[in-house]
Amino acid sequence: MTTSTNEIVATCQALFDDLSFSYAREWKSAAPGRIVVGYMPFYVPRELIHAAGGLALGVLGGGDQLEVIQGDAYYQSYICRIPRSTIELGVTNRLDFVDAMLFPSICDVIRNLSGMWQIMFPQVRSRYFDVPQNFSDAVGGAYYIHELNELRDMLAEVSGRPVTDEAIRAATGLYNENRRLVREVYAFRARQPWKAPASEVYLLMRAGMILPVDEHSRMLRDYLDAAAADERPRRDNSRVVVTGAFCEQPPLNLIKSIELSGCYIVDDDFMLVNRWEQEDVPTEGDPIANLADSYLHHSASTAAKYEPDASQKGLFLVDAVRRTRAEGVIFATPSFCDPALLDRPMLQRVLAANDIPYIAFKYAENSGQMQPIREQAGTFADSIKLWSTP
Amino acid sequence: MSAVQTAVVKDSSMLKQKEMISGNYRKLETAKAEGRKVAATFVPGNLNELIMCFDMANNLPEINAIQNGMRKKTGAYIMEAEKRGHSEDVCTYVKADLGMIAKGNIGPDGQQLPNPDLLLLSYTGCFTFMKWFELLRDQYHCETAMLHVPYQGDGRITKNMISYVVRQLREEVIPKLERVSGVKFDIDRLRENLRRSARAEEDFVWVLESAKSRPSPIDAYFGGVYYIGPIFTAFRGSEDAVEYYRMLRAEIADRLANGQGPVTPSGDMKAERFRLVVEGPPNWTSFRDFWKMFYDEGAVVVASSYTKVGGIYDRGFRHDPDHPLESLAEYCLGCYTNHNLPGRIDLLAQYIEEYQADGLLINSIKSCNSFSAGQLLMLREIERRTGCPGAFIESDLVDPRYFSPANIKNRLESYFQMIDQRRGGPSVAHAA
Missing domain, CATH: 3.40.50.11900 (Rossmann fold)
Incomplete structure (x- = not known):
């Protein structure tokens, strides 16, 4: 049966709009012994959650549809929005079916949120998930293998069943396939962006935050088939890479506004967890060591990760521009986001050295006024068309 | 009404500390002339005892920012950094430091600070440190040693954490200190x-x-x-x-x-x-x-x-x-x-x-x-x-x-x- 892009996108939109996470609730109650493990950006090894019989649930804040009332009482005005809306999700019982929460080492705010969660929701297993910033196998690798094993033990405890090597290998295979398909969708969009609008790709990737991995892979395959078959008008848009949005997500309207202003988004860093490992993780041998090795040597670059080699700083962005034949970069960064905002001047220096134009603006997940964004992105798109060297 | 008496007499310890701080700034200012290598590092989790083993002078960007703050110099430095593209949202220690560098790297005591030979990044308890040192590396183009200190997420220090930090010290930080300083590590020291x-x-x-x-x-x-x-x-x-x-x-x-x-x-x-x-x-x-x-x-x-x-x-x-x-x-x-x-x-x-x-x-x-x-x-x-x-x-x-x-x-x-x-x-x- 062929599914149209509209049908797929409508399914994704419904998942995106549902702030009670009904799908995950139903998934959990459909069979005994199932667990749901929430995680925040930017990366957790979802393979282990799957191998524990769990559903990995990406918790990316409340977006622009959630009214944050209690969450604001926990944070000063100068702290970003994602922890407020995440607390709001928690205190309004929208996450009451979640058995464990993982807080990756992305910044001090999310780090401290892990401790807040321990205090506010003592019935939930909460873990700060630290990844190494030392990328030598014998040093960072040895540490990380131990951390992964601790996580594995925790998940086994929560699920009440052992997390076997065999189950991790099988999960790794499923996630390898998923990441291949994600990369394929991104490559497809870079080739024919008019056929895969960024707002659609965003929703498609966002569905991967809640669907079981195999189901998401099916959806990606269906989308690739349907989008390839669709005839859509090709516009004379500028091709841009959007960066800086790896944690607190922009409102969907912001993504649409960038497109409406005359830009094709051909690469982005939304939900990096979907394509964190840039090559297949081996499915033979020690599955934990394989995950560690992939993290150390084959994972994406982002502001939350130390770049040990100064000469490599920011080149991932230049590579993304070259790979996708982009004509410019938009730094779309959440207000008060330390990693992205501190990184930005360094990345801009590298872009300037490579003659790649860029603009920058900030947003919050609940930003409502899009006119300034449209004007800024529109002017940028026009300036690329008018002034960039062909 | 003030609940204090007005006579202010500086204690000996205050005078001693003042002399120590001035002495360290003098040590930094004369470092190049005297052939002394300079490390820049942070306060939390600093490895001062280790740095001393290599006869290096120790420059602390946070302390420079504090000293400049107390001397009312940081407002202008922060504005300078913001003018150069640093966000108004981020840490003002970082911007005060970068602004000071942009304006000639004159230290709080009015003397030229030396460029560091080594950035010793002790990444302890603060994410911003990591970015700060990447930003400094961009300025100084010198060697950087990273010491990643895991966070006590579960409220305890594990053997794995200790062993990770020790390995980094042994295999990366100390060799780099030896190489930059030219001094061999002596554990007894x-x-x-x-x-x-x-x-x-x-x-x-x-x-x-x-x-x-x-x-x-x-x-x-x-x-x-x-x-x-x-x-x-x-x-x-x-x-x-x-x-x-x-x-x-x-x-x-x-x-x-x-x-x-x-x-x-x-x-x-x-x-x-x-x-x-x-x-x-x-x-x-x-x-x-x-x-x-x-x-x-x-x-x-x-x-x-x-x-x-x-x-x-x-x-x-x-x-x-x-x-x-x-x-x-x-x-x-x-x-x-x-x-x-x-x-x-x-x-x-x-x-x-x-x-x-x-x-x-x-x-x-x-x-x-x-x-x-x-x-x-x-x-x-x-x-x-x-x-x-x-x-x-x-x-x-x-x-x-x-x-x-x-x-x-x-x-x-x-x-x-x-x-x-x-x-x-x-x-x-x-x-x-």
């Missing part, structure tokens, strides 16, 4: 430095704990930031630091014996009306005005978390010469902001009990998410657990735009009135 650290730490803890007396002979926040100076920065492990803390302890012992209150910029505090525990760093650009708001009301800070950012020595940790690298690892892992939120709450609640404080005051710093994110929950939890009232004020480290004296004073006065009301009337001062 490190042991000697650590032995001196432990001696200074004993006296330092004694000084901090003297605040348990009534009246307290010290202010453990405003005065405390001076007391932590040597041990948190370029002197831990040196004979100077041992001598400084010996002198300080003797001076405080005298104050204690004489029933004196803390020294303030306006002289000795005469009457102690409120005993507070404070969470968060102070504001530096209006440091004296800020302090005055307390001592004018007879408020003494008897314990603070800021004086633990470079190590929580009063919970028993001492550098251990018998296990040098493990001890350095444990030190780095144990700094205050590397503790999880429940651990920080426990510590502050214990301080309120142990120091018989009237309540907790949080000075929430815009620049510092490591401290600030979660503080409103900490306040509630500590109020709930201790039954003591809490208060919350906001300022910034070194950005003068975020210090609003009228608002802060107003809040403090209301807070002191609230404490009085809870006591059932105006408080009785403990005369010195």
Whole structure:
């Protein structure tokens, strides 16, 4: 049966709009012994959650549809929005079916949120998930293998069943396939962006935050088939890479506004967890060591990760521009986001050295006024068309 | 009415510290001429004893920002950094440092600071450190040694964490220090430095704990930031630091014996009306005005978390010469902001009990998410657990735009009135 892009996108939109996470609730109650493990950006090894019989649930804040009332009482005005809306999700019982929460080492705010969660929701297993910033196998690798094993033990405890090597290998295979398909969708969009609008790709990737991995892979395959078959008008848009949005997500309207202003988004860093490992993780041998090795040597670059080699700083962005034949970069960064905002001047220096134009603006997940964004992105798109060297 | 007497006499320890700080700046300024290599590093989790093993001078960007803040120089530096594309949202220590570099890298004492030969990034308890050193690397193009210190997410230090830090020291940090300095690592020299650290730490803890007396002979926040100076920065492990803390302890012992209150910029505090525990760093650009708001009301800070950012020595940790690298690892892992939120709450609640404080005051710093994110929950939890009232004020480290004296004073006065009301009337001062 062929599914149209509209049908797929409508399914994704419904998942995106549902702030009670009904799908995950139903998934959990459909069979005994199932667990749901929430995680925040930017990366957790979802393979282990799957191998524990769990559903990995990406918790990316409340977006622009959630009214944050209690969450604001926990944070000063100068702290970003994602922890407020995440607390709001928690205190309004929208996450009451979640058995464990993982807080990756992305910044001090999310780090401290892990401790807040321990205090506010003592019935939930909460873990700060630290990844190494030392990328030598014998040093960072040895540490990380131990951390992964601790996580594995925790998940086994929560699920009440052992997390076997065999189950991790099988999960790794499923996630390898998923990441291949994600990369394929991104490559497809870079080739024919008019056929895969960024707002659609965003929703498609966002569905991967809640669907079981195999189901998401099916959806990606269906989308690739349907989008390839669709005839859509090709516009004379500028091709841009959007960066800086790896944690607190922009409102969907912001993504649409960038497109409406005359830009094709051909690469982005939304939900990096979907394509964190840039090559297949081996499915033979020690599955934990394989995950560690992939993290150390084959994972994406982002502001939350130390770049040990100064000469490599920011080149991932230049590579993304070259790979996708982009004509410019938009730094779309959440207000008060330390990693992205501190990184930005360094990345801009590298872009300037490579003659790649860029603009920058900030947003919050609940930003409502899009006119300034449209004007800024529109002017940028026009300036690329008018002034960039062909 | 001011509750202090006006005569201000500098204690010997104050003069000693002043000379130590000037000496370190002189050491930095003459480093190139004298062929001395320079390391730049941070306060929390710093490896001063190790740096000393390589005869390197130690430059601390945070301390430069603080010193510049107290000299009212940081406003212009921050604006300079923002003009160069750094966001208004991020840490002002970073921007004060980058602004200072952009304007010629003239240090707080008006002398040229040398470019570092090595950036020793001790990534302890603060994410911003990592980006700060990447930004500095962009400026200086010198070698960078990264020491990643895992966070105590579960409120404990594991063997895996210790072993990770030790391996980094052994396999990456020490070889890099050897290469840059040209000096071979001598573990016995490190042991000697650590032995001196432990001696200074004993006296330092004694000084901090003297605040348990009534009246307290010290202010453990405003005065405390001076007391932590040597041990948190370029002197831990040196004979100077041992001598400084010996002198300080003797001076405080005298104050204690004489029933004196803390020294303030306006002289000795005469009457102690409120005993507070404070969470968060102070504001530096209006440091004296800020302090005055307390001592004018007879408020003494008897314990603070800021004086633990470079190590929580009063919970028993001492550098251990018998296990040098493990001890350095444990030190780095144990700094205050590397503790999880429940651990920080426990510590502050214990301080309120142990120091018989009237309540907790949080000075929430815009620049510092490591401290600030979660503080409103900490306040509630500590109020709930201790039954003591809490208060919350906001300022910034070194950005003068975020210090609003009228608002802060107003809040403090209301807070002191609230404490009085809870006591059932105006408080009785403990005369010195």
